[in-house]
Amino acid sequence: MAEKSSFFESSLVQDFNKDIEQYHLGPLWNAIPDLMKHTPEPHAQAYLWKYDLLHKKLMEATEIFTPDRGGERRAIYLQNPGLNYRKPWGWASTTQTLYAAVQLILPGEEAPSHRHVQNALRFVMEGEGAYSIVQGERLFMERGDFLTTPNGLWHGHGHPGDKPMIWMDCLDIPTIYYLGGTFFEPYPEKLEKPSLPDNYSQQRYEGGMVRPIGDRYEKKAPLGNFKWKHTEAALQGLSRFEPDPFDGYAVEYINPSNGKTACPTIAAWMQKLPKGFHSQAHRHTHASIYHVHEGAGYTIINGVRFDWEKGDYFVVPNWAWHEHVAEKDAYLFQTNDLPILEKFGLERKQELDMNNGHQEVKSEFKPVIV
Numbered sequence: 001m002a003e004k005s006s007f008f009e010s011s012l013v014q015d016f017n018k019d020i021e022q023y024h025l026g027p028l029w030n031a032i033p034d035l036m037k038h039t040p041e042p043h044a045q046a047y048l049w050k051y052d053l054l055h056k057k058l059m060e061a062t063e064i065f066t067p068d069r070g071g072e073r074r075a076i077y078l079q080n081p082g083l084n085y086r087k088p089w090g091w092a093s094t095t096q097t098l099y100a101a102v103q104l105i106l107p108g109e110e111a112p113s114h115r116h117v118q119n120a121l122r123f124v125m126e127g128e129g130a131y132s133i134v135q136g137e138r139l140f141m142e143r144g145d146f147l148t149t150p151n152g153l154w155h156g157h158g159h160p161g162d163k164p165m166i167w168m169d170c171l172d173i174p175t176i177y178y179l180g181g182t183f184f185e186p187y188p189e190k191l192e193k194p195s196l197p198d199n200y201s202q203q204r205y206e207g208g209m210v211r212p213i214g215d216r217y218e219k220k221a222p223l224g225n226f227k228w229k230h231t232e233a234a235l236q237g238l239s240r241f242e243p244d245p246f247d248g249y250a251v252e253y254i255n256p257s258n259g260k261t262a263c264p265t266i267a268a269w270m271q272k273l274p275k276g277f278h279s280q281a282h283r284h285t286h287a288s289i290y291h292v293h294e295g296a297g298y299t300i301i302n303g304v305r306f307d308w309e310k311g312d313y314f315v316v317p318n319w320a321w322h323e324h325v326a327e328k329d330a331y332l333f334q335t336n337d338l339p340i341l342e343k344f345g346l347e348r349k350q351e352l353d354m355n356n357g358h359q360e361v362k363s364e365f366k367p368v369i370v
Contacts, residue, residue, distance in 0.1 A: 040285060040319035044095050045082030046301040046365070051292075051311025053370045058104040058166065067111045074111075075169060077101035078289075078313060092173055094315060095287035097337040098266065099173040104166050105130050105159045113156030113187035118176050120155070121263045122147040123168040123291060123333050124228075125311065129161015134224050136195030139202070141165065144228025144293065146253050146270075146333075148262040150220045156191045168291055168313075170335045172265045202227060205256065208234075215257040222257045235272040235331075245280045245357075248273040248324070250334075260339075267338045273297065273326035281323040281352035281359050286338040288316045295330025299323065303362040321352060321359055 007013065008029065017027045057076055065074050078100045083090030094100040102125070105111060113133065122132065124145045131138045132147055134155045139147060149155045159165060176182055197203070201224045204212050208230050215222045231251065238249040252269040253262040261267045267286075273279075273295070281300070290299075296309040301322045306314050316322045324332070341347040352359065 042096060042287070042317040042319060043082050043090070044080045044093070044287060044315065044317040046304060046306065046315060046317055046320060047081055048306045048308060048312060048314040048365055048367050049078055050367045050369060051309075051313075053368055054102050054313070055166070055311070056370050058102060062104065062106060067105075067109055072112055072114065073103055074105065075101040075103040078315075080315060082317075090174075091177075094289055095174075095317065095337065097172065097175045097287065097340055098289060098335065099169075099171045100289045100313070100335070101169045102166060103169050104164060105157055106164050107159050107162050109159050110191045111157040112190040113154050113192040114185060115152055115154045115187070116184040117151045117181055118171045118173050119151045119263045119265045120149040120169060120171045121266055121268055121335065122149070122170075123268075123293075125166045125168060125291070125293075127161075127163050127165030129163055130157060130159040130165040131198075132157050132224075133192050133194065134221070136192060137200045137224060138194050138198045139225040140199055141167070141225065142228060144231065146226040146228075146231070146262075146268060147224060148221055148226075148253070148255075148268075149224075150264055153221060154187055154192050156187065158191060168333070170266055170268075170289065172337075172340070175265065175337075175340060199225070201225065209254075209256055211256040218258045219255075221262075222255065223262075226253050226262070231270050235270065239272065239274070243274070243277060246282050246323075246351075247271050248277055248279065248326075265337070265339050265343075266335055268333070268335045271330075271332040271334060273324055273330040273332065275326055275329050277324070277326045278358070279324045280357035281321050282349060283319050283321045283352075284349040285318050285347050286336045286341045287318040288334050288336040290314050290316070291333040293331040293333050295326060295328040295332075297324060297326040297328065297330050299325070300359050300361055303359050305361050305364045307364070323352075323358060 078094045083093040092099050124141045131140045205223050234251045249272040250269050255262050292308050292312045298307045302320050
């Protein structure tokens with residue numbers, strides 16, 4: 001092995017490598033160790049953002065930015081510190097594949113409609129009275145609602161209510177940017193006007209996941225807004241049984257016309273972790289972004305303890321050991337890139353088979369506090 005290493009470091013090899021570089025060529029014999037890792041080595045880092053900080057900065061942004069001045073959306077994205085924002089593949093990346101942001105709309109404001117090839121979803125954090133208009137349907141939002149906007153659909157936002165509304169956005173922006181397939185189109189008349197009754201799709205699905213027979217055949221977004229009351233009821237039903245050892249009680253948002261993820265490239269689910277629940281540790285090749293809808297607890301990621309409470313966000317990178325502990329009854333909203341990994345046949349999982357399935361806590365994450 002030493003002989004082989006010395007050969008690659010020899011002047012003969014180094015001179016040749018330098019020679020071909022001028023022709024925009026590269027030596028595979030040098031690149032293999034970096035290109036072909038034995039296991040994933042993510043650039044994204046485990047990280048946690050406190051909601052107090054996010055809320056403070058959003059409120060400060062109201063004094064500077066409006067939908068008419070400074071941009072279409074008053075949104076602050078979660079930039080992963082392990083992904084260099086100066087490099088194209090790391091800019092606006094919460095994980096290596098997904099973008100997440102918190103967005104605020106004030107009463108009386110409108111965010112103009114547009115459409116793009118990126119898939120998008122939303123989870124409502126707080127407030128009431130605002131709506132998203134998607135393909136002519138106004139979807140009035142409440143706390144805990146989940147909304148999906150697959151690629152190519154017109155969508156904008158308006159707020160005729162009287163309380164500020166904040167929600168989470170998640171899009172596959174880094175993936176589409178890296179693949180070089182970005183297209184974006186503003187709506188010609190700013191905010192799209194309604195062409196369907198308000199809350200049309202959720203009225204069609206008032207019975208939950210019992211689908212109208214007209215949706216037997218695949219549609220892009222037959223249900224635009226998944227109401228919190230249905231999600232909560234589903235989790236209450238699951239809670240009568242034993243929890244999953246890794247995810248507690250979890251339900252996934254799906255497209256009722258085909259049974260697949262509600263957003264084609266981004267999976268989303270809500271987890272309920274009862275007080276005292278301590279999950280087993282595992283890891284997988286998909287990366288996850290968590291928002292704490294309710295409760296408090298902590299997650300151990302690769303031996304580091306991340307304490308979280310209502311409103312916080314945290315990231316579990318791909319192939320990172322992780323386990324959750326609920327100190328209060330907790331609801332965690334999760335988005336992840338599992339559909340992307342599955343499309344490429346890259347999804348793998350591994351369970352921790354030592355220390356009764358739990359990690360040793362070696363340090364604690366210190367978040368930025370305001």
